[in-house]
Amino acid sequence: MIATNYAQLFRFALPEVIVVVAALIALASDLLFLRTSSPRLRFTIAAIIGSLGCAGAILRLLQSPEQANLLNGMLLANPLTHLVQVALLALTIFTLLISVGSTFTEHIGEFVLLILIATAGMMFLVASQNLLVIFISLELLSLSLYILTAFDKSRAQSSEAALKYFLFGGMSAAFLLFGFSLLYGFSNSISLPAIADAVRAAYASNPHLNPLLAIAIVTTAIGFGFKVAAFPFHFWAPDVYQGAPAPSAAFIASASKVASFFIFFQVIVIGFAGAEGSARWLHFVPGSVAVLAIVAVFSMMLGNLVAIVQSHVRRLLAYSAIAHAGYMLLALVSHTQQSLAALLYYVVTYALATLGAFGVVAIVEQRTGGDRLSDFDGLSRRSPILSACMFVFLLSLAGIPPLAGFFGKFYLFVSVLDSGPGLLWLIVLAIAMSAVSLYYYLQVLKRIYVANPAAEVANGSSQAATIRTPFLSQAGIILLAAGIVILGCAPHLLLGCIHAAIRASGI
């Protein structure tokens, strides 16, 4: 029995504690003092409390540079986990900001509480190398997200999406747990490095892939593939993106993606080290990398090709998310230190762009009543600033320089190719597919800039035609757009931090 130092544990879990306390304060103040106030005011105050909590946690993370590995990998603290946690907290703050103008619910304190609880779950998720802690924090995250999806009680779509999300999620959690249990049986340990040792030992005695391990790889891939919405576990994504309230969808599409991808990389690269197999052209060897390469290829193709025919912006973003998951899985396929840096850069900038795009969609929906492409007609005449931001978000997703999305793609592809020449075929496919993606992003931008505003709006006075947005939301969206432009023009700002953190953490 290891003597547990709870004071130490508390010290390293302090950021998470701050977030949870902020969540409780937000809930209590909303329920106790603000019941009778207007929803706008309640949302503003709850969002400010939540953001302050996140900001406090960020400060705490930045101030504690020390490294720790508590209880054999149950809770890690190193520059890399801190970096990812800071990114998650920043994304949460932006999510809270863009949710300020929402009108879909009366239960504002509960909404903010759930977002912050989910954030705490993600923070534990990325800071662990222990299968059980990973699973529990993943469930904490998922359960919060199911409720967030169902939060719009006035729309049947929202509940339907949540039910689908919940059913698929429950099934994939079962697969994941099954995979974890096999890993435990295989290695007699729930710590990732110990599992890796067992995998290596198994390979040393028998050069072929152990069948037990093969099943574990596939079921783990199913569990995480569901979280990152990769083919063929993507079925929930379009419905959830469309049905969930916009801030929830934004949160699911951004922060939860960052956390899931990071831990997916950790599990595959640390836990299955030695069982990679190979995805090289004509040299396919079964293993985790081979499975992921197949998933990546189909995600890229399905996501991009199906997105072309979408007529709703949210569904379009959902399919584009599947495609982007495909690109990001390439980093797992190449599994080098450099590709981890590329993955982090990509997923963070992708999350910023998606979050911003959902922010704009949320505002447009409130004014025009829907997210059909035609609801965006002539947006540039009605709100030039929002349109310019949407322009930045979508082109960043499409990978047009000098926006962050382009550098993310470039660096990702370089890192994949650098890991071995046999992966060129994946790069060729990815670049070809990203050429396809420009088509559907431009379809949205065409509506915004080229099409004329709908007739009834054009007939109204110009004052009525312009779209007003709450100050905090607009500020959040503009900050996101500025962040994408700055990170695109000066990628080193983020990349330098990532490289330094990876070096310092020695992964």
Add this chain to the structure above:
Amino acid sequence: MLAWTIYISFLGALLLLLLPKGSAALARILALLTAIVTFAITLVSFLQHRTGEMLTVTDVSWVPSLGIRYHLAADGISLVLLLLTGIIAVTGILFSWNIEHRAKEFFAFYLLLIGAVYGVFLSYDLFLLFVFYEIVIIPKYFLIAIWGSTRREYGAMKLVLYSFVGSAMVLIGLIAAYVVAGAKSMALGDLAGYPFPAHFQMWAFPLVFVGFAILAGLWPFHTWAPTGHVAAPTAASMLLAGVVMKLGAYGCLRVAMTLFPLGLAPWGFHVLGLGSWRDVFALLAVIGIVYGALVALVQKDFKFVIGYSSVSHMGFILLGLMTLNQIGLSGAVVQMFSHGILAGLLFAVVGRMVYDRTHTRDLATLGPMNLNKAIPFAAITFVVAGMASMGLPGFSGFVAELMIVIGVWHAFPILTVFVGLGLVAGVAYIWRAMQKAFFAEAGHEAIPPHPPLPPISIPERLGAVILISASVAVGLYPQLLLNIIIPALNSPLFAGLHQGGWR
């Protein structure tokens, strides 16, 4: 100082967006001033340039961990094209003086495009070059889709997808080259000096070359060009044909041929009589010349004539590049300049002077309007531009095409016959268009257009004069360009090409 061409253009675009609504006149003037300043900068640098040197403009570290630098530099070839960009930028604004609909956005997109084009020609780091190359794509789309005419959304999307597919091919090649060379530097000089294995160059060269050549209108990937040009508003067609297509040709020479010179070497076997990528692309270029000219000969739409003539003339450039001898290569660069000026002028006549007044481009309808009486200035300009474009001595087109033909004679004697055929067809389609549009048969009872066409405005006259004088200057004294092009072609940057097959 040259770097300011980029910054000033982008700044101008930003300022335009901040202007209050409905200030079209102010937007025009601001855009014109921006363009004139950038043009002045390029002109001064052009005149000050000492031959043969690679003039570094800016060189700072950009992404240190990847060895990517913000490195701008110019040599003789890029200066020629920068000057062309400056001229087209100014005249393009002069020819879009009549834009009233969302004017400030129009000029903002226009300046964004111009700034990015300057950026491509100035980039020495290939990552940077690619960044600017892709920035060009987006404003093109909106310029055509918002302010265009015939089938504008189709034309714009087609153009964008072709460009983007081309740049995707380039990106694959660049990433592969970067990684093979050790992923330490993206500078053109470093990569050009790296001895890539021959088998790598054999697939990377055609990939990157075709990627750029799509934008240069290489047959059979040219189909975006006529539809895009026709759909675009006048200034955008001028930019597209005048400058943007040159980006492709410039990329072919600067990136594809410089990085992978061995890709031009013989395969060692023959397929259908073709023994190397060089033969393949030379043949495609000649097909482009003849095909473009013949298709232009049968068009009913005035602007399509010019659109296909661009395909034909761009064929000359690509053919000149494939000759791999000094006269052919320098002829190709002169042709880039010459075609930029002349295509700009032709599109200005057709799009601005004729179409914006008559609202038709149908040659059969234009004939009875008796345009040589109604707008004589347009008729004269078109005659001059047409003569220059068909290669009359004294104009830039003659010098360029003569040099290319001599180069081809040395490199591919048989193809010269077909080039001659293309030249003859070139005379024919210009003649036919001129005759049908401006000097229709006297047998018709001349119907004066009703209401009378507005006269040619001052900005239009000014623009036409600038473009014609540029063409004449180069035609009468080609050394103006050749003095700086030839030393640039002999610089160490092209050493690989010299060793690979320079005759």
